[in-house]
Amino acid sequence: MSKSPQQVDLQAPRDIRHLAPVKVTLLGAAGEVTGSCYLVETFSARILIDCGMFQGSRKIERLNHIPRLLAVQDIDAVVLTHAHLDHSGRLPLLVKSGYRGPIFATDGTIDIAKLILEDAAKIQCQDAEHETRIRKRAGLSKAEPLFTPRDVERVCAQMRSIQYDSWHDVADGITVKLVEAGHILGSSSVLLRVTDKDLSQTIVFSGDLGAWGSPIVRDPACIDTADTVFIESTYGDRDHRPLDETVAEFEELITTAVERKGKILIPTFAVGRTQQILYHLAAMFREHKVKRFPIYLDSPMAIAATQLYTKHQELMDEEAVSLHSSGQLKSDLTSVIPCPTADQSRALNTVTGPCIILAGAGMCNAGRILHHLRHNLSKPETVVMIVGYQTRGSFGRFLVDGATSAKIFGETVPVRAKICTLGGFSAHAGQTDLLRWLSPMAKSNPRVIITHGEEHQRHQLAYKIRELYDINAEMPKMFETLSL
Ligand SMILES: [Zn+2]
Known part of the structure; x- marks a missing residue:
């Protein structure tokens, strides 16, 4: 009792x-x-x-x-x-x-x-x-x-x-x-x-x-x-799913999407999750698990947050400190292209895959990710990778729950892209x-x-x-x- x-x-x-x-x-x-x-x-x-x-x-x-x-x-x-x-x-x-x-x-x-x-x-x-x-x-x-x-x-x-x-x-x-x-x-x-x-x-x-x-x-x-x-x-x-299993699934999804030459859209949480995703991608390039391809960081806030992470290396764990101080992480991530302006963001409509676009908002309720979803959800080679919690009622949750079409900025778009959720990043x-x-x-x-x-x-x-x-x-x- x-x-x-x-x-x-x-x-x-x-x-x-x-x-x-x-x-x-x-x-x-x-x-x-x-x-x-x-x-x-x-x-x-x-x-x-x-x-x-x-x-x-x-x-x-x-x-x-x-x-x-x-x-x-x-x-x-x-x-x-x-x-x-x-x-x-x-x-x-x-x-x-x-x-x-x-x-x-x-x-x-x-x-x-x-x-x-x-x-x-x-x-x-x-x-x-x-x-x-x-x-x-x-x-x-x-x-x-x-x-x-x-x-x-x-x-x-x-x-x-x-x-x-x-x-x-x-x-x-x-x-x-x-x-x-x-x-x-x-x-x-x-x-x-x-x-x-x-x-x-x-x-x-x-x-x-x-x-x-x-x-x-x-x-x-x-x-x-x-x-x-x-x-x-x-x-x-x-407990969360073990991190190594999540990273393995992440790597497999990235490799397959790159082979199909699609765009990989990752709705971003600017602080923390963006840097973690870049960190795992750096490891993939370093270990030759995938050939280097463009990663567009399409979020002024995520760009600024990533700079703050670089500034505060004293707060990182040993592995991250060593990767930063040796310059290894920088050389792993030479294909990251920051897109601070709206024009640079719009220009991504015409780029071809394989590429990753990291854009806000994390739950797809607003922000630049919505424009990318409008342009790419109808293409079967697109992958939308959900790497954070999607609250009930959010647009991200609507996609995760299997929407077959979506209305974005007044336009109805059929959902033919692959929507995948990685639950273990927390x-x-x-x-x-x-x-x-x-x-x-x-x-x-x-x-x-x-x-x-x-x-x-x-x-x-x-x-x-x-x-x-x-x-x-x-x-x-x-x-x-x-x-x-
Ligand atoms: Zn918190």
Whole structure:
């Protein structure tokens, strides 16, 4: 029979005399995966860990504001685990509401967050303009973007870089240490030490964790001990397909498509996935598995993100560092052609295969990939390679689900291209790696709180944690406050 959290407290009483009093409120990513934001309050300070955007349905996106309970003028600091929008996307709203304090993050996160937030602001403004045109016809007032490039500039000006693996004072009585999370370049888990007189406690926030053995990024760092652990559970219920099997399938698909001289369209997630795809292609050329052919990088954001990866070689794993510093990767990838302008993108309509076009958006909902799909979906030699998650309702999902024709920019196009999905590329740890990350800390019998996952994923991870470590993990609701 399973034990309730209360029973566990009775069986293994925690010595609260050694713990400084702390309250943590979940302002997002509780029972779902977006909107990450924790408010940490002590007697003398209030800080936020992440300030992410809610993404998905219109209903969930309505939560994209700064909650009233958050008195912005009383926030002393923000600590950002990594740059993804679901962790950073409400920062512009925070500064818009008057926050003028520091936003601490690693160098890599600061650079990538700037790129991601600038892009998001541009999309917000475009969407607002579009909405305004519709509203105008109905005699309604102008639509306002959630935030603008100006708000993002403010956020960037408030960013403060901190090094991995050393303690930094961020507010009165609060020090933090960022350690590698292995998720994207610059990503970190946060160790937060709260000291109040002679009492102290360590709270760990996993951030988004990557998988062990992922290419380019380093493996997640192991943390030895904690009083409380907040752990993500995006894939708390399952493991991914092994990476080597996915890479083998990727190579086979590429080889076949090249033989058929088709265009290979890869909808791109600009940060992380693009660089990983280029990395695997480089290996194929180096090992002569396929003859070199043109790879068009048709996304200004992916081009910029790839440059940032090259800039931050100090954050890469050993293999990637060696390939970069020896110049090997550069010589493997001489056939990569960046296409920053719209004219260069349009010119790709007339090029012949074999070639790869990497273009945004990752779920085919917008962006240059739609033009390439319109031109090439009707050709049987085309391959559309889906390398990232396609949410329900997205155009990418519609193709994956076997659409026979598609309407793009008002034109109906028959789908004769081969649509293939490679499910094993993921920037997130699967269940086994989440448990592996928790394992050293479990020995110190911490309070474990599962967040950043849907209910099923959270429950499955909780079940495993109880089975392996005899710890009853908690699954708080959104806006719940926990006393630690
Ligand atoms: Zn992330």
